[in-house]
Amino acid sequence: xxxxxxxxxxxxxxxxxxxxxxxxxxxxxxxxxxxxxxxxxxxxxxxxxxxxxxxxxxxxxxxxxxxxxxxxxxxxxxxxxxxxxxxxxxxxxxxxxxxxxxxxxxxxxxxxxxxxxxxxxxxxxxxxxxxxxxxxxxxxxxxxxxxxxxxxxxxxxxxxxxxx
Numbered sequence: 001x002x003x004x005x006x007x008x009x010x011x012x013x014x015x016x017x018x019x020x021x022x023x024x025x026x027x028x029x030x031x032x033x034x035x036x037x038x039x040x041x042x043x044x045x046x047x048x049x050x051x052x053x054x055x056x057x058x059x060x061x062x063x064x065x066x067x068x069x070x071x072x073x074x075x076x077x078x079x080x081x082x083x084x085x086x087x088x089x090x091x092x093x094x095x096x097x098x099x100x101x102x103x104x105x106x107x108x109x110x111x112x113x114x115x116x117x118x119x120x121x122x123x124x125x126x127x128x129x130x131x132x133x134x135x136x137x138x139x140x141x142x143x144x145x146x147x148x149x150x151x152x153x154x155x156x157x158x159x160x161x162x163x164x
Contacts, residue, residue, distance in 0.1 A: 008106065009047070009054050015109045015123035016068065016102055017042040020078060027095035034085040042081035046104065049077055059106040059127070068102040 021039040024030050030038070046068075053062040068075045074082075074089045082092050102111045109123040 008056055009050055009104075011125070012104050012106065012109050012123060013043050013046045013050070016104045017046065019102065019109075019111065019122050020068075020096070023097070023100075024095055030085075030087070030095070034087075038081050038085050038087075041084040042077060045077045045080050050104070054106060056106040056128075059108070063103060063105055066104045068100075068104065070096055070098065070100040072098070 017039045020042060021035050024038065025035055050062075050066055053065045055061040068077060070078065070093075074092055078092065078096070079089055082089075087095075097113045099114045099117075100111065103109065107125050107127045108121060110119050110121045112119045
C-alpha cells in the first residue's frame with residue numbers, strides 16, 4: 001500500500017464516523033456544531049489509527065485492530081473525539097449503547113448493538129477481483145469468529161479488546 005491507503009479507507013471511515021455521530025444525534029443533547037466537530041475528530045483519529053493497518057488485498061487482516069468497541073469501557077478513538085468537544089466518558093455512556101461493536105474493514109463497515117444482536121452492514125462495496133481474493137477465504141475475520149462463536153452463551157465468551 002502506497003500513499004493511496006489513506007484515500008482507500010476514506011469511504012469506510014466516513015461511514016463509520018457518520019454512524020456513531022447519528023447515534024449521538026439520536027440520543028439528543030449534543031448540538032449540531034459539536035456533532036460536526038465530533039465526526040471530523042473521529043474520522044481523523046481513525047485515519048491516524050488505521051494508517052498502517054489497512055490491507056485492501058486481505059480485508060480481514062487487522063480487523064481486530066480496527067474494531068471500535070464500547071463494552072463497559074469506552075473505545076479510545078470515540079473517547080478522544082468526544083473529548084475534543086467536551087463530552088466526558090460518563091456522558092458518552094449515557095448517550096451511546098453500552099454494548100457496541102463497529103467493524104471498519106476495507107469494502108465493508110458493519111456493526112452490532114448488544115452482545116447477542118444481529119450484525120448489520122452499514123457500507124459495502126464490491127471487492128476488486130485480484131490474486132489475493134482466493135487466499136482470503138481461508139482466513140476468518142473477527143466478525144466470522146464472532147458469528148461462529150455464537151453457539152455458546154455470551155457470558156463465557158470473551159472478546160479480545162485492543163488498547164493503544
